[in-house]
Amino acid sequence: MSVGPSTRAIHAGLPGAEQGAPLSPGPVFAAPYHLQGEKDAAPYGYGRDANPTWTAVEAALGALEDAESVLFSAGMAAMSAVLEPALGAGDVLVAVRDGYPGVRGIANDRLAPRGVQVRFVPTETEAIVAACDGATFVWVETPANPALNVCDVAAVADAAHAAGARLAVDNTLATPLGQRPLDLGADAVMYSATKGLSGHSDLVLGAVTVRDPEWAAVLRKHRSQGGAIAGPFEAWLLHRSLATLGLRVERQSANAFALARFLRDRPDVLAVRHPGLEDHPQHAVAARQMRQYGPLVGFTLDGAERAQRFLAACELVAEATSFGGVHSTAERRSRWGTDDVAEGFIRFSAGCEDADDLLADVERALQNC
């Protein structure tokens, strides 16, 4: 039966009906499993290599993109598992410079010392395409947070493939319900499941989704060798949370868009960034390749001090990093020193509150700061 994405997210990875069995089996806590005879006599032998709770949530994540998913202990572990086995001395990595800074850390501190040549480019389709010549691997994040620039995944995939390179997309912001990069030609999709996939700000996990079973085997081997594995309880929480992914993404996207429109009309807000706004420079591309625009809005207030006063004046919005949770959060992004944004730039992650309450809180905070 062909079903919609929210339906899939609710049912994916759960066992079929069995008399007396739970609808949602609990986590399996195990280090060794009974394994008699040959090493492959059972699907589970040792807890660093495989776990039934991972199997279930991986099946669910894979089903959301008609692909195979591999779960990791964190988004950064997932990112490392994609990039490190794929790149060696003499290879060329093209990576965006305005997305999550973790990829720049891996490129500069782990890959470059091994002889990988790194080309950083802005999240602009033409710039990425132009840099693909001679590339081995291309890494993009779209929309790239925090500035929310967008690139055309299909055009970048074509250019990467023409150069003989593979393309990975960090799809943390959009989640598979907002955007399906594999359908647009990407070879791998990486998630910080810490964000919208789990959505409750209570765990750290990561995942990679691919359609090439051989690549999935490489990712699993990297996980076993490096030991960047998910705890069964966190894996189970993630699976449990996927059931509400459709509801959460829809509400967060609607709230973020409403907030972006509200902020755009305020004279005391210097600039607003949201891929759904028609004045976003890549709005047409975003509208074509995204189903939902996700929880983030970027906006600029006049200076760091006003931005900090705004954050302190919000009552419903927690000043915190990360994004994609059911509770709205916001932070002055330049406090980290890693992103090229104005001192007064705020990355706002809209939660699932009632839109009227959220807008009223933001309006009150703007008036009082």
Ligand SMILES: Cc1ncc(COP(=O)(O)O)c(C=O)c1O
């Ligand atoms: C877009 C993006 N990718 C990757 C990561 C890294 O994920 P994690 O913190 O789960 O290791 C983050 C974390 O903030 C992120 O925002």
